[in-house]
Amino acid sequence: MLPTIKDVAHLAGVSTATVSRVLNGAESVSEETRVRVQRAIAELGYRYNALARGLKKQQTGLLGHIVPSIAGPVSPALARAVEDQAQKFGYNVILCNSYDSIEKERAYIDILLERRVDGIVMSSPILDEHIITIRERGVPLAIIERRAETSGFYYVEPDNFKGARDAVNYLIKLGHRRIAMITGPSGTLISRRRVEGYATALGDAGIPVDPDLKAEGDYSRASGFRAMQRFLDLKPRPTAVFAANDAMAIGAMQAAHQAGLRIPQDISFIGFDDTYAELSIPPLTSVHQPLYEIGVLAAKLVVAQIRGTIDQHRMENVLPCYLKERESCGPAPV
Known part of the structure; x- marks a missing residue:
């Protein structure tokens, strides 16, 4: 017989509600409890039925992440952070590489909307009309690094x-x-x-x-x-x-x-x-x-909109940068 959520709760010494919160990535669970539940899940070989949850809540358990280019060092770091945080919340991520093409960006938005993703993260969106389309469809959106001044959207970027x-x-x-x-x-x-x-x-x-x-x-x-x-x-x-x-x-x-x-x-x-x-x-x-922190926060902003807890976050999020001194700078030559 396959293990159930009750079996996980019994082995971890917690309630089924706590197990559910861990599976859904709730931040209200202590790290010690989270680890205990995850160990029980691994020991029992429990498989979470995300599809059943999605059907019940009319959600797919999917997030989209559109990046301008996966070739450089910035987008992969952001993609890793978004995926890491999304998985903590119980979501999988569909990564889309637009190659900085307006046509590809629009096509990927259409695909993600057709797949009925629960939310979208966009890194450096090219056109305002694209993000407006997402908003008009009622899909939660977070922007990483705006290319133009925008208002009414949740975004995160470095200073x-x-x-x-x-x-x-x-x-x-x-x-x-x-x-x-x-x-x-x-x-x-x-x-x-x-x-x-x-x-x-x-x-x-x-x-x-x-x-x-x-x-x-x-x-x-x-x-x-x-x-x-x-x-x-x-x-x-x-x-x-x-x-x-x-x-x-x-x-x-x-x-x-x-x-x-x-x-x-x-x-x-x-x-x-x-x-x-x-x-x-x-x-x-x-x-x-702070690329990783930027990606993590973007994922949190999308999920918070999905779960109705967005009031806990600011709409405009600018994270500090700092200068990392190495060996390429010296006093001005005389």
Whole structure:
């Protein structure tokens, strides 16, 4: 005979209601009780009938997560966090990779709605009309990293402005005044916030923003390399470079190395994200953004909407970043 929820409760020494709360990922259960119930489940080989629960509650036990690209380091970290937290709540996740395509993003939204997912997490949604479509269908939604100003949606993102400002302030304290920036694609909120942080730090220090010291990239290593080649032609060239992500910073470092510059003796570099940073030579100083915590909170926001407990959360969630100092920065050369 297959074990029942009553068998699990008896072995764990708790009520069936407590077992049910553990199975549904309720946060009101203590960690010690949760572990005891999970051990009883494993020992008995109990299988939770999620399908039966879904039919009873008219839910599927599925969440959708749409990401712009699974190829880079950011989306996989977010996807892992969303899935980890969703499973704690008893949900499985359908991961959709839009390849930053408007058509694919729209198609995946349609597929997820057809599958009657209980909620959706969207990382950097491309079009506002897509998230409006989800809201109009009454499906709970949480956004990770908005591309544009939106209102009326639950979202979570890193403090891009302060992270960038802190990075440039760090370079200023090291004596740098010709500080270049490799930005992300123009027109996105993410890129704009990081540029604003860069410009604010310079302005606060009385350093004018020089348009020649800004170059737009596309978050790829190759675009960072190309931007640095242009900076190297300037007279005088910059003594420090802040890049809007680690890949572009590493591409810029490679261009500087090919030009015979020593890092950090001749030029300093800072990235953003803290993903590839430890793999560069020398290791890259980078703004660390809490990717795992962002993904976890996004999953919590969706599930809270499903369960009617969203009043416990804020609609706008901006998580702090911090500068991870390594070996790519030094005093400004004399």
